[in-house]
């Protein structure tokens with residue numbers, strides 16, 4: 001049995017283009033271009049497989065541009081359990097502007113899923129327990145109902161599988177009703193959940209995270225970009241923030257954070273150790289284009305750049 005099976009319904013080839021001083025409504029010249037196999041669950045699978053867990057990845061892939069994924073799965077030691085569709089996987093453009101220090105995401109809608117293929121995937125996931133943990137993450141392609149993750153989290157729990165969940169909008173609103181063990185919304189996703197603007201203020205985020213815990217979610221980690229993250233369970237809370245960071249891209253930092261949290265759950269790390277490890281993974285992701293984890297020594301060095309502060313729950 002696998003340790004972790006990640007599910008990516010709408011993977012992507014991330015096309016990172018470096019444009020110095022990117023200007024809208026103008027002609028921009030690309031200085032460097034890199035394509036990477038990606039999508040939320042593909043990234044998580046890669047970080048976890050590099051952490052010596054037995055990992056599989058499933059969901060849907062277009063057969064017409066699947067080579068980049070197949071090479072990546074082989075290289076990263078990820079068991080490929082994708083269902084192939086007779087089409088292309090979407091290409092998401094990531095415009096990295098090092099002069100203005102911005103990253104602009106242009107994410108395509110991707111393919112449409114019909115009932116037959118959805119049934120095939122459900123069979124793969126729920127005929128028997130395939131892994132200790134399932135990770136459901138990322139946007140929903142056309143043809144899939146917003147409550148799919150809610151339905152699947154319940155089905156996973158019925159099989160005795162634990163669930164980490166990272167989605168946005170309606171899919172998130174439905175999904176948390178099924179009480180996954182672990183969620184990692186960012187502050188924008190919390191805003192969608194509560195239909196009001198949530199800032200990166202710990203005093204504002206802590207009670208919201210605690211409400212989610214009281215509703216039955218075991219661990220809530222709210223990520224806040226350069227403001228770090230807040231992790232909360234029933235007993236403790238910590239705020240992790242980077243004292244310094246080398247930022248070449250912010251794409252995949254959330255997936256890296258989630259991966260570190262899943263690894264920590266599987267290895268029963270304390271909440272403080274968990275957020276330290278997960279934040280280290282995210283610092284690593286900021287340096288690297290594509291979901292590649294650095295060596296243990298490099299990660300150890302990066303972890304020194306973190307400040308982990310306990311937050312009182314009284």
Ligand SMILES: Nc1ncnc2c1ncn2[C@@H]1O[C@H](COP(=O)(O)OP(=O)(O)O)[C@@H](O)[C@H]1O
Pocket residue numbers: 186222223224225226227228229242245247250252253254255257279282283286
């Ligand atoms: N500019 C940054 N400086 C330092 N750390 C960052 C920066 N951007 C992201 N991070 C780290 O990556 C984590 C996830 O990033 P975030 O942007 O919140 O996730 P998501 O991509 O899911 O929106 C943060 O909690 C933080 O640890």
Ligand SMILES: O=P(O)(O)OC[C@H]1O[C@](O)(COP(=O)(O)O)[C@@H](O)[C@@H]1O
Pocket residue numbers: 010012013014038039040041043092107137138139140250251252253254255256
């Ligand atoms: O499924 P969505 O929400 O469109 O997101 C897909 C995108 O998210 C990523 O997985 C990165 O996610 P994070 O930056 O949140 O870690 C990209 O690789 C991919 O292009």
